[in-house]
Amino acid sequence: MKHYQVLILGAGVNGAGIARDLAMRGLSCALVDKADLCNGTSAWSTRLIHGGLRYLEYYEVDLVRESLREREILLRNAPHLVRPCPLMIPIYKGARRGPLMIWAGMLAYDILSFDKSLPTHRMMFPGAVKKSTPGLKKEGLRGAAVYYDCQVEYAERLVVENALDARRYGCDLYLYREVVELGPQGVRVKSEDGQVELLTADLVINVTGPWVDQLLGRTGGNFPRQMGGTKGSHIIVDVFPGLPPEALYVEASADGRPYFIVPWNDQLLIGTTDLRSDEDLDSVRASRDECQYLIDETNKLYPQANLTLDKIHFTYSGIRPLPHTPAGKTAAITRRHQVVDHPEAGFPLLSVVGGKLTTYRSLAEEAVDKIYKKLRLPKKKCRTGQRPLPGFSLLHEPNFTQRFAERHGLSVPCARHLARTYGAWAEDIAELANQQPELKETVCARTEALAAEVVWSCRREEITHLEDFMLRRSLIAWQEGQGREAVDAVLRFMAPLKGWDEARAAQEKERFLSRLERFRVPD
Ligand SMILES: Cc1cc2nc3c(=O)[nH]c(=O)nc-3n(C[C@H](O)[C@H](O)[C@H](O)COP(=O)(O)OP(=O)(O)OC[C@H]3O[C@@H](n4cnc5c(N)ncnc54)[C@H](O)[C@@H]3O)c2cc1C
Structure with a gap:
């Protein structure tokens, strides 16, 4: 014991x-x-590191301030994982939130993040919005606001x-x-x-x-x-033409709820819903209605998007761990x-x-x-605000990625994948691949993930099952196809390290594939 x-x-x-x-x-x-x-x-969140502009509507000023302060700390201590994310809020005639309200919110957000390193907001006239975002619905467009938050692509x-x-x-x-x-x-x-x-x-x-x-x-x-808690679901689709360089923060026309369309992992992450739910916490899945709601709203905003259920790569859904509040609007919890x-x-x-x-x-x-x-222990100072996370690095910056790729003889997409996933540890993985050339094999064509990362991650990162590597270490499974085509190659390197015989490796594959059921687009 x-x-x-x-x-x-x-x-x-x-x-x-x-x-x-x-x-x-x-x-x-x-x-x-x-x-x-x-x-x-x-893992089921929208993956934004944000002050929560929306919370200002509920006067949660101290929460917004705390979040904005933390956003800055994370940008400083984990720039390889937490990156700036510009967002555009298009404003339409008849919307619940008009230009004046949005502008007031923007000002408050800027004031509450007075110590930020990110740019302040700017308002855009309709002409400028149409030019920068040609795919956006033009009818009733009154302008837009652009501001900054952050994103942790790989929470x-x-x-x-x-x-x-x-x-x-x-x-x-x-x-x-x-x-x-x-x-x-x-x-x-x-x-x-x-x-x-x-x-x-x-x-x-x-x-x-x-x-x-x-x-x-x-x-x-x-x-x-x-x-x-309330349930929130997301859909993941291909990037469509006519999008702005920013993520979009939009008011849904059906119910006035704000939702996001965020560039994520070379795809688009669209969500979320906000519903009371008593589903089994271990198997929450996006419903067909939720997917349809997100598709309809996106198509109304972006007629060119032409989304349909069969264009969804995968979905994910989770329960927000919110304090028990028996009645009232879910957004107000x-x-x-x-x-x-x-x-x-x-x-x-x-x-x-x-x-x-x-x-x-x-x-x-x-x-x-x-x-x-x-525990009545003598006070000790917290140091996490000053101490960077262990993978701290700037290798993901395009210039550094290019040089990192050249230094190790990697393709740029492979170097980018390593730098954005493992931060400073990308160097160790690349060195391992150079020491053992058989580990330079690409195990996933879509991400250009290397066999070396299977080996490195298995040795260092507390991996028990194949799914741990696919979903939560290499993130290979968060692409279209969800890494199904990479499984055999990954297992070829993982099985000997874990001491798995053929039967156990087959079990691991089966286990991973059945996990993916949770991400499936509902029938
Ligand atoms: C749809 C949605 C969107 C969101 N978007 C954002 C966002 O953009 N930005 C943001 O800042 N926040 C967002 N959030 C909120 C955020 O994701 C959560 O508040 C946060 O992740 C909660 O983390 P946690 O560690 O408390 O809980 P969890 O991540 O749920 O961890 C709880 C852990 O407990 C374990 N566990 C459960 N039962 C047992 C047991 N019996 N024995 C041992 N272990 C057990 C589980 O396996 C799990 O790993 C979002 C949440 C949702 C649902």
């Missing part, structure tokens, strides 16, 4: 962020998840880097271990082969996102309901987080309720400060 000062349950962005902060401050801790890193909501890598850095500072990782029971005696975790292990700690923090109530239920106690103490549990237990990808670092800082207080 192993004892820790803190057990962190849930390895999404918030759990991984808390683990890194705790380990950097020197506490003994372990991060536990029932599956891989970033198995939950953190999975943000989680992976936080968790790996936590490990470097001494945090133990228990992946594919489901918490089946927790109480004063400790936390029982069950591995995939059914073995149960008891872990004990001075304090347990429940960071299981939308599963928070389910986990509290496993204490056997009665807790007030914490979560009341606060996106603010809370670190809730459960004195009624009979052992030191905290839960994280709510939160955004954007604010994971400040949430972690707040949670760890609270842990120190609860």
Whole structure:
């Protein structure tokens, strides 16, 4: 039986962020998840690192300010993962939000991000919008606003880097271990082969996102309901002509809800919906109606897009871990987080309720400060605001990518894929490929991913299953075709490293392909 000062349950962005902060401050801790890193909501988000312009409508000024501050910290500490993303808001006659309201929102956003490194907003006249964005619906166009936020294309890598850095500072990782029971005696975790292990700690923090109530239920106690998440779905399609260089932030004509059309991973990410839902948290899928809603809205805005269900590459959907709010508009539910103490549990237990990808670092800082207080430990300063993530690099900047490619004899698309996915570690992967020429083989034609990254990632990045590499390390599976054509080549390099025989490799392939069902366009 192993004892820790803190057990962190849930390895999404918030759990991984808390683990890194705790380990950097020197506490003994372990991060536990029932599956891989970033198995939950953190992978189902729109992947924007944003202040949340929309929250200004609900006067959540402090949340917007916190998010904008965190956006700047992430830009500084993880530029390889978090990159500036210009957005355009087209304004139409009859829309709920007119030019004056948008302009006022823009001004407030600029004021709240007074310390930013990104450009301030600009308003555009209709003529200029038509010129820059010829595909946009022209009828009723009154102009547009252009402003900046950021995007983390690979949220999975943000989680992976936080968790790996936590490990470097001494945090133990228990992946594919489901918490089946927790109480004063400790936390029982069950591995995939059914073995149960008891872990004990001075304090347990429940960071299981939308599963928070389910986990509290496993204490056997009665807790007030914490979560009341709403479902959000996205569709991924090919880039269509006539788009502006910016992402689009648009008011849906059917219900006035704002949604995004974002260039992402060389495709377009369109979403999201916002619906109350009681679906099984482990298998939430976009419905046909949600896909149709996003298609209809995009076609109205972009008649040339001509989207149909069969043009969708794949979909994804998740439940926002929002605080329980029984009635009212879903958009009005606060996106603010809370670190809730459960004195009624009979052992030191905290839960994280709510939160955004954007604010994971400040949430972690707040949670760890609270842990120190609860354990009556002498205060220790948080350092995550100053310390770059381990993959910090500027290799993804086009000039550097070009030189990186030349230095290692790689194609530019391959160098770009490596730099944008692995940051500084791209150098190690390229060197490995040069030392062992057989590892220069391309395993995925679409991304130009190399065999060397399969080997490097398997050795360094806590990979248990094939799907971990495909979906959450190399991100190969987030392209059209979802990496199906790459599976055999990847397995050829992965199986010997993992000691898998032919039957086990076939099982892994089957397991990965069945995971992809969740992304399927509904019939
Ligand atoms: C549609 C949508 C769009 C969003 N867009 C954005 C955005 O653009 N920008 C932004 O900042 N935020 C966005 N968010 C919010 C953001 O994604 C989430 O708030 C954040 O990812 C929550 O992270 P988490 O670590 O708390 O939870 P999760 O990522 O859900 O992690 C919880 C983990 O707990 C594990 N777990 C569950 N039960 C158990 C158990 N019994 N034992 C062990 N482990 C368990 C799960 O496997 C999972 O890995 C969006 C959310 C959604 C749904």
